[in-house]
Amino acid sequence: MNDLSHVPARAIWSDDEMLECVSVIPERPNTATFTFRAPSGALFDYRPGQFLTLEIPAPGGTVHRTYTISSSPSRPRSISVTVKAQADSVGTRWMLDNLVPGVRIRALGPSGLFTHLDHPAEKYLFISAGSGITPMMSMTTWMFDLGTEPDIVFINCARRPGEIIFRERLEHMSSRVPGIDLHWVVETPDRYAPWTGYRGTFNQLMLGLMAQDYLEREVFCCGPEPFMQAVREALQGLGFDMAHYHQESFHAPVATESDAPEIDDVVPDQAAQAEVEFALSGVSANVSETDTILSAARANGLNIPSGCTFGVCGTCKVRKSAGEVHMVHNGGISEDDIAEGYILACCSHPIGKVSVDV
Structure with a gap:
């Protein structure tokens, strides 16, 4: 000795x-x-x-x-x-x-307070965009160095594959420890380099494919606020218990609980009443905020063409002429269409009074 x-x-x-x-x-x-x-x-x-x-x-x-x-x-x-x-x-x-x-x-x-050590769990889900990958890298390396097999689903979103930070280092760790499950999401591939991974904007459909047991995981998210809001909305829409969600903006990490900004997302409330006016049909319906525009139309004998009912295909796109909706889609509508007032009826929940051209 x-x-x-x-x-x-x-x-x-x-x-x-x-x-x-x-x-x-x-x-x-x-x-x-x-x-x-x-x-x-x-x-x-x-x-x-x-x-x-x-x-x-x-x-x-x-x-x-x-x-x-x-x-x-x-x-x-x-x-x-x-x-x-x-x-x-x-x-x-x-x-x-x-x-x-x-x-x-x-x-x-x-x-800083953004650490998995304060939220011990058997399973983790790390979701990041761009340089928001850095705290996830630190936490993953810590668990890798413990020598035991972790259970991490690691998702990072970037503009293109060539901009994924730490890709090679993470893939090396993943090749040595089966419990690090990596998923990359890019907006567009690099030229002259085939890309067989996920492409587009992170959404509920991707989450279900990457981590089928997401409801059982402790979630850590880091990136720009619009990205984190989209992640929160995807989780909330799938019934995730947000007490197990933790986030850090790479623009404004917080040192104390009192510094943490209040998350004030709009979340449809089953007990809250809303009104949907189908303007072209002369029909109004009183519904719950958790009902969709599509379900309200069907309940009142109106037909909005639809396909996937999951915000992917875009078949149910209609124009909203007044009011606000909470819409969590999966790529079936463009930002330009949204700016012009269009929504997907299958995944849009009325907040207050809403009028649509149906």
Whole structure:
């Protein structure tokens, strides 16, 4: 048995000490992973999914930018953030142009509440878009490093396959541990590169194909707010218990419960009454908010042509002339049609009084 009594204990890094950049790994266009160590040799102790706030000496003056930690505390000798520059980025642009090995930078944290450790479960569902993949990478690496088989359905959405961050690293982990089930969703394929995965916008139909047991899973979601709203609506529409849903915006991660924005989604209420006016037929119907426009039409002897009844085929598209509906579709209607007032009757629920051209 080896005697380790002579090995000195390592201190834990605190944000009183600057970080030193030790490597820069290009990930995708305008995207890189920066790895830091503590000059003192201190180790890093944090929770997977947390974030750091970096103090960046940008040309116009110091700015503070928050980045989720993409590395895992199971590998404590270094800490990494993966950043993606947008067209108007200031701090991130400075990092991509100036932060090289040997440069030291001040950081605050780690902080944040978005971690699976606070919500232990047998099964997890990670859903992300773009750079929202970073906390999912940290949590997945943590579970991979435990050495036991996890149960993770991992979904990431990107514009095209070439923009999926960490794709190769995640596929390597998945090849070593059967319990990491990866699914990529892209808007369009790369040129000259066949794509056999999911294509389009994430929706209920895809969710059912990717994770048939989604009702049994603890869900973590990260991405732009419109994306997370679409995920919430898909889950709510499928009867998911939202007490097991957790989210983090990559634009505004939260440090305390009081900082968390209130989720104020419109959710149809079975006890709430609504009125549907079928304007061309001269018929009005009093219904529940959980009834669809299609079911209200059928109950009153009106025919709206329909096919899938799941928001996919677009057969039941009708024009809404007044009022609001809660519509969760699965790709059967375009954003341009929605902007012009069209809805899919099979998956639109009336909120208050609604008038449709039927």
